[in-house]
Amino acid sequence: MAIKVFIVDDHYMVVEGIRSLLQNEKNVEWTGHAMNADSCLAFLRQQQPDIILMDINLPDKSGIDLCKEVKEAYPQIFIIGLSTFNQQSFIQKMMDNGASGYVLKNATQQELMEAIEMVVKGKTYLSDEVSRSLRRNEDDTIPVLTRREKEVLVLIAEGMTNNEIAEKIFISASTVDTHRKNLLAKMPARNTAELVKLAFQHKFIKLDDK
Amino acid sequence: MAIKVFIVDDHYMVVEGIRSLLQNEKNVEWTGHAMNADSCLAFLRQQQPDIILMDINLPDKSGIDLCKEVKEAYPQIFIIGLSTFNQQSFIQKMMDNGASGYVLKNATQQELMEAIEMVVKGKTYLSDEVSRSLRRNEDDTIPVLTRREKEVLVLIAEGMTNNEIAEKIFISASTVDTHRKNLLAKMPARNTAELVKLAFQHKFIKLDDK
DNA sequence: AGTAAAATCATGGAAAAAGGGGAGAAGACC
């Protein structure tokens, strides 16, 4: 029985690459691909693969969120995260949301097959490179920010002062200051500059195509 | 006469994808690929393709720098930038360094072929999406920072104060302050927070796999 | 040798953030 594999990635070239890597594997069945989260969910309502290879960055929502939704609705499907970046914060978030593995886009055919075969057995697969960098800074966990804190954080990065933020979201400047202090403590950062840097590194602010 | 195409990309899946997209094109000849800048340059000493598809992010040096080097040594080779991100700053830097086109990794086979055929004639190709986003903010050019300014910028993002930076790089705090002011004026940012944000967006600070 | 850009240093004052503390209200959870 071939393993049914589905891909969610908005990069046509990557989808083609994976298809080409997997087409000669006889115990793998290519069931299709989606370019965004919505059409992935639509596909799953029709049929369910054994494994989904899921990009972290999707146009409509992050793979991290999609991973959670898929796992809630279809717990039997195993998900392997797919990304260009070997970044601890992504990987951790992805695994926290139920992914069973994480493969970089520079993985070889062999690595990809190892991952698929291992994950389908219910085990966890992390490529050497990934697990090494996870161990390297295993203390570096992602801080948990509240709704309001995230909101204030992005406004800070926009260059707004406490007073401006206060006016914008209709709270007093003191409250903004409190949120700011909590952010500095949680991240943890020594000042605004480092706070913004960490916000980028932990993906609280996106480096998108604006 | 088939167009000789060479790829420089460290993502195996992308290389495979492009190979698969081009293999049925009879007026395109696949001459090989390199996974980093060094082996690309080594290849070029042996033979020269007509076109290089070049990823922006390479492990040893940025595609932006590689583009410049290749164009200096082999001006007859046309280079098409390749990236996941539709980001104005990358694109501009790449074109400034002699690239003839820019294609996103979500491009279709058709778009890729259009790009190759157009560029080989000496014209410039930018995908619709890219040129649209270039026009959208054509005023938004990348600031030119001096060596010292870049140096101070990354230290600021590390969370260091003027005094700390001054001690670290053996100049007075006043000088650091001057650099800081020039940075704020050049970027342009209203304060440190926005400065760090723009530093990320313009790739003066890298969001890499630390 | 001459010029332009970059790097260096400074003063003084206004604005904002950092760091310390305390405290009440609303909701979720057990």
Added chain:
DNA sequence: GGTCTTCTCCCCTTTTTCCATGATTTTACT
């Protein structure tokens, strides 16, 4: 009912940044 988290608000002091302005030395290029 009690506990926890979140969100809200305030006071005070110190540190740091922001802004304006001006100036000298070093380096790079023609």
